[in-house]
Amino acid sequence: MIMKFLEAVGRRADGVVNATGSMAIMLGQAVMFAFVPPVKLRNIFKQMSFVGVESVYVVILTGTFTGMVLALQSFNALKRFGAESLVSPTVALSMARELGPVLTGLMVTGRAGSAMATELGTMRLTEQIDALVTMAVNPVRYLVTPRVIAGVTMFPLLTIIADFSGVVGGYVVGVKFLGINSAVYTGRIMDFVTVHDIFYGLKKSLVFGVITATVACFHGFYAKGGAEGVGRAATGSVVMGSILILMSDYLLSSLMTY
Amino acid sequence: MIKIIDLKKSFQGRDVLDGVNLTIEKGKITVIIGRSGEGKSVLIKHIIGLMKPDSGRILIDGDDMTALRERELNEVRKRFGMLFQGAALFDSMTVAENIGFPLVEHTNLDDEEVLKIVGEKLRRVGLEGVESLMPAQLSGGMKKRVGLARAIVMDPEIVLFDEPTSELDPVMSDSIADLVLETQQALHTTYAVITHDITLAYKIADRIAMLHGGRIIEEGSVEEMKSNENPIVRQFLEGRAQGPLKAY
Numbered sequence: 001m002i003m004k005f006l007e008a009v010g011r012r013a014d015g016v017v018n019a020t021g022s023m024a025i026m027l028g029q030a031v032m033f034a035f036v037p038p039v040k041l042r043n044i045f046k047q048m049s050f051v052g053v054e055s056v057y058v059v060i061l062t063g064t065f066t067g068m069v070l071a072l073q074s075f076n077a078l079k080r081f082g083a084e085s086l087v088s089p090t091v092a093l094s095m096a097r098e099l100g101p102v103l104t105g106l107m108v109t110g111r112a113g114s115a116m117a118t119e120l121g122t123m124r125l126t127e128q129i130d131a132l133v134t135m136a137v138n139p140v141r142y143l144v145t146p147r148v149i150a151g152v153t154m155f156p157l158l159t160i161i162a163d164f165s166g167v168v169g170g171y172v173v174g175v176k177f178l179g180i181n182s183a184v185y186t187g188r189i190m191d192f193v194t195v196h197d198i199f200y201g202l203k204k205s206l207v208f209g210v211i212t213a214t215v216a217c218f219h220g221f222y223a224k225g226g227a228e229g230v231g232r233a234a235t236g237s238v239v240m241g242s243i244l245i246l247m248s249d250y251l252l253s254s255l256m257t258y
Numbered sequence: 259m260i261k262i263i264d265l266k267k268s269f270q271g272r273d274v275l276d277g278v279n280l281t282i283e284k285g286k287i288t289v290i291i292g293r294s295g296e297g298k299s300v301l302i303k304h305i306i307g308l309m310k311p312d313s314g315r316i317l318i319d320g321d322d323m324t325a326l327r328e329r330e331l332n333e334v335r336k337r338f339g340m341l342f343q344g345a346a347l348f349d350s351m352t353v354a355e356n357i358g359f360p361l362v363e364h365t366n367l368d369d370e371e372v373l374k375i376v377g378e379k380l381r382r383v384g385l386e387g388v389e390s391l392m393p394a395q396l397s398g399g400m401k402k403r404v405g406l407a408r409a410i411v412m413d414p415e416i417v418l419f420d421e422p423t424s425e426l427d428p429v430m431s432d433s434i435a436d437l438v439l440e441t442q443q444a445l446h447t448t449y450a451v452i453t454h455d456i457t458l459a460y461k462i463a464d465r466i467a468m469l470h471g472g473r474i475i476e477e478g479s480v481e482e483m484k485s486n487e488n489p490i491v492r493q494f495l496e497g498r499a500q501g502p503l504k505a506y
């Protein structure tokens with residue numbers, strides 16, 4: 001009984017280690033191809049637009065409502081100490097250091113990551129990836145590299161948008177609904193939030209971009225078993241991507257000291 | 259010349275290829291026949307290095323495809339054109355982009371020249387004015403023909419066709435047969451063609467080889483195959499339900 005359980009855990013762990021290893025290899029190849037010509041800009045721009053431009057709407061909504069709820073909650077808490085003026089730095093710091101990058105990462109994994117896994121999974125099962133190989137085109141170079149580049153470049157940009165939306169959402173609630181002085185709201189942000197705080201979050205988002213693209217491409221690339229397999233690749237990439245984002249967020253927070 | 263030597267491949271313990279020996283002569287058309295599920299597509303995927311065999315070798319003008327590294331494999335692959343059984347068109351690209359893809363990737367031709375070649379190849383397969391359509395807008399037979407056009411767009415030395423006429427009407431099939439014969443005569447293209455279409459096989463084949471039970475059981479010219487006494491070959495070529503081959 002216990003042996004069986006341990007065996008099952010072992011097999012599972014073995015699978016995770018294997019997948020992580022293969023994913024690291026795929027990422028390594030994708031990065032290498034990013035620096036070896038010929039680099040096709042067209043594919044990169046297409047992916048950037050898909051990951052970046054088409055996620056703006058979702059990211060603005062996420063950022064705004066998060067900022068709004070942060071303002072509301074921190075106002076209720078800070079009021080007890082008569083420190084309502086600290087609402088805006090609370091919102092801005094939370095957004096810049098944590099919620100901006102993490103929520104952007106989770107939303108874009110759900111939106112773009114699942115779509116990438118579906119697209120590549122379909123290409124695998126309809127032999128389009130094999131067709132690339134027969135035409136002497138490396139599928140990692142052609143499919144994975146542009147997506148990783150799009151993730152690395154677009155996640156930080158989206159995070160800035162999320163941060164800004166959060167602060168604006170907080171402003172609406174704090175100033176318009178709860179009566180904080182407008183000059184105090186903006187002034188306190190200037191006092192307390194530094195460029196370091198913003199970069200701190202952007203560094204994280206860069207890592208989340210790599211994670212999302214790599215996990216999604218990996219799941220799509222190795223999809224098998226018809227339409228159901230494509231579905232499994234999509235859900236698998238979202239679950240794994242989200243968990244890796246949250247785990248690496250903790251890891252990065254504990255490594256980066258300020 | 260392609261020489262397949264004692265090629266073996268099994269999936270989940272089931273031997274699909276069990277010692278295939280076959281020579282595909284340069285500049286000749288070799289037709290491979292065999293029942294559904296016998297491993298014809300698996301065999302053709304080994305030739306271009308998409309699958310790795312469990313054992314055996316595939317020599318392309320002396321280069322062993324099973325031993326080459328990725329970079330060297332790609333050099334050999336540039337001499338090939340392949341049509342997949344399901345056409346395998348890129349569904350995010352237009353017909354023109356699909357056919358022009360190998361040219362864009364491997365030559366320095368400008369867009370105009372690429373489009374000109376694409377138009378030519380489309381006419382060769384009996385399609386015109388479909389350049390800007392997406393694969394999803396095409397019928398099965400049209401997809402097949404776009405796949406054919408893509409396979410021959412680089413004027414490859416060696417062409418692998420997996421059931422080129424399976425979704426075409428008889429008239430179109432015959433014009434594909436003419437296309438194969440013309441390119442073979444004009445460019446001395448080597449063809450390996452998988453087909454169930456016996457009419458096509460008789461019209462184009464220099465050699466016919468029958469894959470059965472994981473091996474090539476009989477091989478010969480059209481005349482030799484027509485007079486072959488092997489009951490399995492007889493039943494297959496005559497398309498009878500009665501005989502050593504069972505329908506279930």
Ligand SMILES: Nc1ncnc2c1ncn2[C@@H]1O[C@H](COP(=O)(O)OP(=O)(O)OP(=O)(O)O)[C@@H](O)[C@H]1O
Nearest residue numbers: 269270274292293294295296297298299300301343
């Ligand atoms: N990637 C794979 N994994 C596992 N089994 C496979 C794989 N590819 C093919 N097979 C198995 O190998 C056998 C031969 O398949 P193949 O597609 O080569 O048949 P075929 O001769 O081309 O048939 P058809 O005429 O129907 O196209 C089948 O039983 C198939 O299930």
Ligand SMILES: [Mg+2]
Nearest residue numbers: 298299343420
């Ligand atoms: Mg087949």
